[in-house]
Amino acid sequence: MGRGLRRNQARAGTVARTRHRHRVVIGRRAQSEFRADVLYIARESTKGATTVLEAVNQSIQQLRLFPERGHVDPGAVAPAGSRARKLTAEGFVIRYLYPVKASAATSVALVLSVRRGERLPISDREFLLRYAQEQAGLR
Numbered sequence: 001m002g003r004g005l006r007r008n009q010a011r012a013g014t015v016a017r018t019r020h021r022h023r024v025v026i027g028r029r030a031q032s033e034f035r036a037d038v039l040y041i042a043r044e045s046t047k048g049a050t051t052v053l054e055a056v057n058q059s060i061q062q063l064r065l066f067p068e069r070g071h072v073d074p075g076a077v078a079p080a081g082s083r084a085r086k087l088t089a090e091g092f093v094i095r096y097l098y099p100v101k102a103s104a105a106t107s108v109a110l111v112l113s114v115r116r117g118e119r120l121p122i123s124d125r126e127f128l129l130r131y132a133q134e135q136a137g138l139r
Contacts, residue, residue: 022067023108024060027134034114037092052090059089060111067098067109077124079131091117097131102138110134 034056042049062069070087073095078084082097094114099107112130113122122130 021064023102023106024063024067024111025102025108025134025138026060026111026114027130029130029133030111030114034092037114037116052092055090056092056094056114059087059094060114063096063098063109063111070094070096077128079128084127088117093117093121095121095127100131100135100138108138110138 038049038053041052068085070085073084073086076084076086076095078097079100082100084095085098086093086095088094092114093116094111096109096111096113098109100110102108110131112127112134115121
């Protein structure tokens with residue numbers, strides 16, 4: 001059992017290293033709302049804030065290898081050619097669009113919202129407004 005496990009781990013590591021990396025862009029509004037939530041948590045527990053910060057950053061960085069990792073958000077409106085997706089980490093909901101065309105040859109995962117799960121999600125109107133604001137900066 002131990003040998004097979006090591007062999008599978010080595011195989012998985014090889015796949016991860018050779019896999020194409022996608023570009024991930026975190027929107028300015030998503031950054032500021034996440035920063036505010038982490039500072040709020042840090043008032044009570046710096047260790048808790050650090051845990052949240054690391055978990056959310058790790059989830060976002062994993063989008064570089066697996067941009068379709070999050071599940072499709074069926075109720076969200078998305079621009080043509082993109083799908084609204086979301087994933088969670090340490091009680092935070094990360095909402096993003098993928099694929100978003102940055103140029104004719106490249107597409108990115110565009111993170112538009114990172115907020116605590118108990119907060120109401122941003123409206124579809126706000127989601128599309130953030131998309132429009134960030135889309136201009138992708139080119």
